[in-house]
Amino acid sequence: MSDDSTTTPETPEAVAWETGGVLPELAVTPDKYLTVRYAGASGDFNPIHVDEEFAQQVGLPGRILHGLWTMAQVARAATEAVGGDEAPGSLRRLEVAFRGMAVPEEPVVVTGEIKAVEEGLATISLTARQGKARVVRGGRAVVRVPDRG
Numbered sequence: 001m002s003d004d005s006t007t008t009p010e011t012p013e014a015v016a017w018e019t020g021g022v023l024p025e026l027a028v029t030p031d032k033y034l035t036v037r038y039a040g041a042s043g044d045f046n047p048i049h050v051d052e053e054f055a056q057q058v059g060l061p062g063r064i065l066h067g068l069w070t071m072a073q074v075a076r077a078a079t080e081a082v083g084g085d086e087a088p089g090s091l092r093r094l095e096v097a098f099r100g101m102a103v104p105e106e107p108v109v110v111t112g113e114i115k116a117v118e119e120g121l122a123t124i125s126l127t128a129r130q131g132k133a134r135v136v137r138g139g140r141a142v143v144r145v146p147d148r149g
Contacts, residue, residue: 015081016114017122017145023112026077030104035063042066064101070108070135071096074126077110078141081124090144092121097138102130112141120145 015021035049047054048064055063075094082090102108112126126139 015146017117019114019116021114023077023081023114023124023126026073026080026110027107028073028076028110029107030065030069030102032104034069034104035065038066038069042068044068060101061103064103065108067098070098070102070128073108073110074128074136074139075141077112077126078124078143081112082143082146087144087146090146091141092144093140093142095138095140096126096136098135099137100130100133100135102128102133102135106130108135110136112139117145 015023039045039050044066048058048060049055049066050063052062055061071094074096075091078094079087079091108128108130110126110128112124114122115125116123122143122145124141124143126136126141127134128136128139
C-alpha cells in the first residue's frame with residue numbers, strides 16, 4: 001500500500017468535453033520510498049532511482065523518480081477525467097516527452113486541456129510539473145468521451 005498523498009479529481013461530469021475544456025488537476029506527492037517500490041515493480045534498479053548517495057555523486061539532487069512513474073500520472077489524470085475504473089478502455093493513445101526530473105516528497109501536478117473532440121474521442125494536451133519545472137511536456141492523450149447517457 002502506498003503512502004502517496006493524492007488530490008481527488010472531480011467527476012467526469014465536471015469536465016466540459018469540448019475544445020478548450022480543462023481537466024481537473026491531479027496532484028500526487030510521492031513518498032520517500034516510492035522509487036524503491038517502483039524499482040521492484042518495474043525491474044528498473046538504476047542506482048539514480050534507489051541509491052541516494054550514488055545519485056548525488058553523479059550530480060543529481062538525490063534519488064529521482066522513474067520517468068515511467070511520471071508518465072503513469074499523466075495517464076492517470078486523463079483516465080480519471082473520463083471516469084477512472086468506471087470507464088475501462090477509455091484511454092486510446094498516450095504520448096509524452098520527458099523534459100526534466102522529479103524527486104520524491106514533492107508534489108507532481110498534472111494539468112490538461114482538451115484540444116479537439118471528434119467522433120466521440122477527445123485529444124488532450126497534458127503537462128506534469130514539479131514546482132516550476134516541467135517534467136513531462138508535450139503529453140498527448142486520446143480518450144473516449146464519457147457517455148452523458
